[in-house]
Amino acid sequence: MATTDAGMTSGGTLFYRHGLLVRLSHWVNVLCMTVLLYSGLQIFNAHPALYWGQYGADNDPSFISVEAEQEGDGLKGVTRVGAFAFTTTGVLGVSNVDGDATVRGFPNWLTLPSYQDLASGRRWHFFFAWLFVINGFIYLAYGFVSRHFRRDLLPAAEELKPSHLGHEIVSHARLRFPKGPEARHYNTLQKLAYVAVIFVLLPLMIGTGLTMSPGFNAVAPWLLDLFGGRQSARTLHFLTAFSLVAFVAVHVAMVLVSGVFNNLRSMITGYYDIGQGGKS
Numbered sequence: 001m002a003t004t005d006a007g008m009t010s011g012g013t014l015f016y017r018h019g020l021l022v023r024l025s026h027w028v029n030v031l032c033m034t035v036l037l038y039s040g041l042q043i044f045n046a047h048p049a050l051y052w053g054q055y056g057a058d059n060d061p062s063f064i065s066v067e068a069e070q071e072g073d074g075l076k077g078v079t080r081v082g083a084f085a086f087t088t089t090g091v092l093g094v095s096n097v098d099g100d101a102t103v104r105g106f107p108n109w110l111t112l113p114s115y116q117d118l119a120s121g122r123r124w125h126f127f128f129a130w131l132f133v134i135n136g137f138i139y140l141a142y143g144f145v146s147r148h149f150r151r152d153l154l155p156a157a158e159e160l161k162p163s164h165l166g167h168e169i170v171s172h173a174r175l176r177f178p179k180g181p182e183a184r185h186y187n188t189l190q191k192l193a194y195v196a197v198i199f200v201l202l203p204l205m206i207g208t209g210l211t212m213s214p215g216f217n218a219v220a221p222w223l224l225d226l227f228g229g230r231q232s233a234r235t236l237h238f239l240t241a242f243s244l245v246a247f248v249a250v251h252v253a254m255v256l257v258s259g260v261f262n263n264l265r266s267m268i269t270g271y272y273d274i275g276q277g278g279k280s
Contacts, residue, residue: 006238013275015184017266025139026267032132033244038112039243041105042121048093048105050238051231063235066092068103072225074103133206140198151194152186159188177258184275198246201240 018026022262027127049062066088078092079086090096095107095262108114143149154170168189170178178187186194210216210235227233256264266272 004037013273014271015274016270017184017272018270019140020270021142023267023270025135028135029132032128032135033248035112035128037241037245039121039124039128040109040238040274041123042111042116043118044120044238045105045111045116046121050235052235053232064238066105068093075103129209136202136206143198145270149198153191153198155188155191155195156187159191164188175257180274183272193247193250197244201243201247205237205240205244208240214238219227 004165032220048067049065051060051129052063063081063082067078067080068075069078075094076087077089077091077095079088079092092105093099093103095104097104097108104116111121113120126209132265143153165188168187172189177183207223208227211227212230217230221250223228223233227236262273
């Protein structure tokens with residue numbers, strides 16, 4: 001996530017892009033976010049519906065729900081978002097478990113553990129949530145002390161001009177990635193994406209997660225007012241999680257199209273070949 005100005009190697013194109021702490025924090029995040037997603041879906045399956053405001057009982061109107069309905073002699077999965085309903089049999093609502101159609105929010109291949117077990121899912125989720133938070137605070141401390149955020153992620157005024165942003169959007173759409181000196185720095189779209197994730201989505205994820213904890217509510221009851229109650233916090237937590245999933249999907253796609261080996265090498269050894277171009 002961070003670049004350093006450690007200079008070029010004798011080969012002329014290898015640039016020391018990521019320091020050791022950044023590389024370690026990146027891979028810890030990969031592990032934590034994977035476990036948090038799978039265990040979070042296990043927790044969601046215990047009550048696969050989301051509410052807004054002071055709702056949350058079984059018969060209250062839900063904002064989003066993943067349900068199973070009787071259809072003839074069988075079952076069909078139905079996902080509802082507001083007033084819209086979609087048939088999602090086989091994936092959401094109803095999926096195959098050992099060859100049988102089973103009522104289940106998310107399928108077993110997307111949950112941890114794979115079988116329905118709320119207690120185990122919560123234990124996995126809470127352990128890796130705290131590891132994720134600790135890792136995040138270490139990265140934040142590094143980012144501020146090393147001036148990484150100001151040097152590498154804060155867009156300059158000219159980078160935010162519509163003409164410049166439009167040019168970068170077109171270049172990305174055409175899969176044109178920078179090479180040479182330009183590849184030593186993040187482009188504006190990357191900067192904006194990373195700033196949004198680090199300073200908006202992740203704090204929102206942590207804040208809403210803490211709001212759902214009755215024990216933490218005793219320490220900070222103002223969180224319930226801030227997020228509109230525990231059920232609203234749960235909905236925001238879910239939507240934020242899938243916003244992060246969307247970010248990761250785009251991030252991985254950019255890694256694939258801009259050079260898998262070059263990008264992986266930079267996140268394992270720290271060295272990135274700016275002669276090959278592409279940053280993700």
